[in-house]
Amino acid sequence: MTARYARVVVDSRLPQLDRLFEYRIPPALEGVAPGVRVRVPLRGDRTAAGYVVEVADARAWEGEVADIEAVVSPVPVLRPEVWALARAVADRAAGGAADVLRVAIPGRQARVEKAWLARAAEGAAAEAAEPAATEGAELTETDASPEPDAPPESPAPLEPDDASAPLLPGLVEARRKVALECAGGVAEVPVAGGGTAWVGRWAVALAGLARQAVERGEQAILVVPDHREQRQLRLALEAAVGEERVVELDARQRNPERYAGFLRCVDGGGLAIIGPRSAVYAPAADLGLLVVWEDGDPLLAEPLSPWVHARDAALVRQGQTGCALVIAGHARSTDAERLVEVGFLEHERVGAHRVRVLPTALADDGRRVPAAAFHAAREALASRPVLVQVARPGHAPGLRCGDCGTRARCAACGGPLGQRTRGGQPGCRLCGRLAAAWxxxxxxxxxxxxVGRGSTRIAEELGRAIPGVPVVVADGEHERLTLDARPRIVVATRGAEPVADGGYGAVLLLDGDSLLAREGLRVAEEAVRQWATARALAAEGATVVLAGVIGPTVGALTGDTTVPFAKAELAERRSLRFPPAVRTASVVGHPDAVAEALEALAGIEHLDVLGPVPAEGAPGDRLERAIVRFAYADGAHVAGVARGRVLAAAARPRKPGAPPRLRIRLDDPEPFDGL
Structure with missing residues (x-):
């Protein structure tokens, strides 16, 4: 019997193992096919998990070839399109493909796999039996029955919404690439089992785009920052394409539920796939549409190596598949604006949201709620709820010494102390330790x-200022996703605002001055995005009060579009060679390793280096950090050189538990947080 060979990607964080390994398939071992999970031997007595990428009849490696030890599962979970994406994304970020696959493929659930394999076997048996059953006979129209795997009938279309219809007809068929600015407002959609629910109009708009792909028998992947947006989008999609064609992939799900959804994507067919940043890697052999909502939200940046932003992964996947691409949001990010200016994306805006925005300065008496905000709130409370957006949760976000004024910090980690409730024990906002004996x-x-006022303290003060009106808090500890239309005051931290039935009668945006006073490259851009998100929850004709903010940033919220603000921000960063006008890489490690990496990168044109400077590390570690800035056209060259230097540094011996000698992170936002 002719020997067959499998090329396997090993699930390892070691950069030295970031390549395909060739193994012989033992004749007695069944089930080895591209995409399945296997266990393979490494040097010595070690074994490792991995995925089969390809199977061949000829060897590519002339040296000794070991045998695959076992097939862990016969389910082909690593689809060809996912492997191609993981490899390309890792190469772009100078990282390892296995690290990307760890995000893309959920952990195995044996019972879920068993049920999936049983259904697949039943479907195959039914297909094989059908020709024999019908041989020599003609089916009449009354005898015909649908195939077992036939998709359900297309759901009835939604009633048109004046705010979003018609929405970019033919976008999926024409494979357009669009930067979409969505107007605010809320809309009512039907839910399964009867009744209705209120969601943002943006969700209805994106569901209409997804329907274009599903009607063609293709998949649509829609990526959102967190579960709040995911819930709204799920409800809109279920109304647009039917509950049976919506798949959620979310780490918040139970493991069996998430894995079942993943295998549903492996099956293919017309589907709308939604989830947070990892959903961009979902299996989709016939991808028709890829959507990233609010690409400026920091939650879409992967916190694990190789730290790839969902927007960047979406751009790579669009280039591989040719699918339609939509980068959407209430506010235009500078990254999306750059793609518009270079001609990669088309600009589109949908919907109209009529609200009145009142920027107000703070009074000299130190009050955080201006008189105009109180007036707008009292008027709106006659018929609708009022949203008050604040910066910090808890009672007091900061504490200081009452005698000398020194900022109170944790004795264990140095983090700032705060107070969650009135009269409560002070505690660290970083590590959570109590500081009763401070x-x-x-x-x-x-x-x-x-020092300062948190959400619960502001709620108490508003309750005293406007007696007789219920006050509720929505933050990380008090989660509220929805709210009925009864008049009340809702004090919410940024990103935790619930959706109110019919929208809010007034929206008060507090602590704007403290938000803009922070240090960071994207402070103004992030403030505009958060304000636009809150403004979008207002009802038609509502008043939006922006407290404590004056100057050019206000124009982004008072106008009909945020595009001029994004253009101005991008132009300023281009003059300073700051991202996203250029790409960057942070080089951190031992001084000799950093110097060698910078020397290897020095020959690349249009590349400049900031630093190196001392970097923070464990006691006794001598670390340096440098920032490399380079053009987008040189990205592949820089990534290749960077990966080579990381591999060379990893090959050198180091003490157990010691940090890597060299770490290079492309598109790292951290060095610019303090600018």
Whole structure:
């Protein structure tokens, strides 16, 4: 019998193992096919998990070839399109493909796999039996029955919504690439089992685009920052394409539920696939549409190596598949604006949202809620709820010494101390430790004074200022996704605002001055995005009060579009050679490794280096950091050189538990957080 060979990607974080390994398939071993999970031997007695990428009859490696040890599962979970995406994304980010696959493919669930394999076997048996059953006979129209695997009938179309219809007809068929600015407002959609639910109009608009792909028998992948947007989009999609054609992929799901959804994507057919940043890697052999909602949200940046942003992964996948691409949001990000200006994306805007925006300065008496905000709130509370957006959760976000004014910090980690409730114990906002016996390191005082106002304290103050009106809090500890239309005051931290039935009668945006006072490259851009998200929850004709903010940033919220603001931000960064006008890489490690990496990169044209400077690390570690700026056209060259230097540094011996000698992160936002 002719020997057959499998090329396997090993699930390992070691950069030295980021390549395909060739193994012989033992004649007695069944089920080895592209995409299945296997266990393979490594050097010595070690074994590792991996995925079969391809199977061949000829060897590509002339040296000794070991045998595959076992097939862990016969289900082909690594689809060809996912492997191609993982490899390309990892190469672009100078990272490892296995790290991307760890995000893309959920952990195995044996019972779910068993049920999936049984259904697949039943479907195959039914297909094989059908020709024999019908041989020599003609089916009449009354005798005919649908095939077992036939998709359900297309759901009835939604009633047209004046705010979003018609929405870019033919976008999927023409494979357009669009930067979509969605107007605000809320809409009512039917839900399964009867009744209705209120969601953002943006969700209805994106569901209409997804329907274009599903009607063609293709898949649509829609990526959102978190579960709040995911819930709204799921409801809109179920109304647009039917509950049976909507698949959620979310780490918040139970493991069996998430894995079942993943295998549903493997089956293919017309589907709308939704989820957070990892959903961009969902299996979709016939991808018709890829949508990224609010691409400026930091939650779409992967916190694990190779730190790929969902927007960047979507751009790579669109280039591989040729699918339609939509980068959408209430506010235009500078990254999306750059893609428009270079001609990669077309600009589109849908919908209209009529609200009145009132920017107001803070009073000299230190009040955080201006008189105009109180007036707007009292008027709106006659018939609708009012949203108050604040910066921090808890009672007091900061504390200081009552004697000398020194900022109170945690004795364990140095993080800032805060107070969750009135009269509660002070605790660290970073590590969570209580500081009941706090003593000032400067004057040894023990008296603490509150600094700032959190969501619960502002709720208490508003309750006293407007008596007789219920006040509720929505933040990380008090989650509220929806709200009925009864008049009440809703105090919510940014990103935790619930959707109110019919929209809010007024939206008060507090703490704008403290938000803009932070240091960071994207502070103004992030503020505009968060304000636009809150404004979008207002009802038609509502008043939006922006407290404590004056100047050019206000124009992004008072106008009909945020595009001029994004253009101005991008132009300023282009003059300074800051992202996203250029790409960057942070080079961190031992001084000799950093110097060698910078020397290897020095020959690339249009590349400049900031640093190196000392970097933070564990006690006793001598680390340096440099920032490399380079043109997008040189990205592949820089990534290749960077990966080579990381591999060379990893090959050198180091003490157990010691940090890597060199870490290179492309498109790292952290060095610019303090600018």
């Amino acid at each position: 003593r000032c390191p400067s004057c040894h005082g023990i008296r603490l004074v509150e």
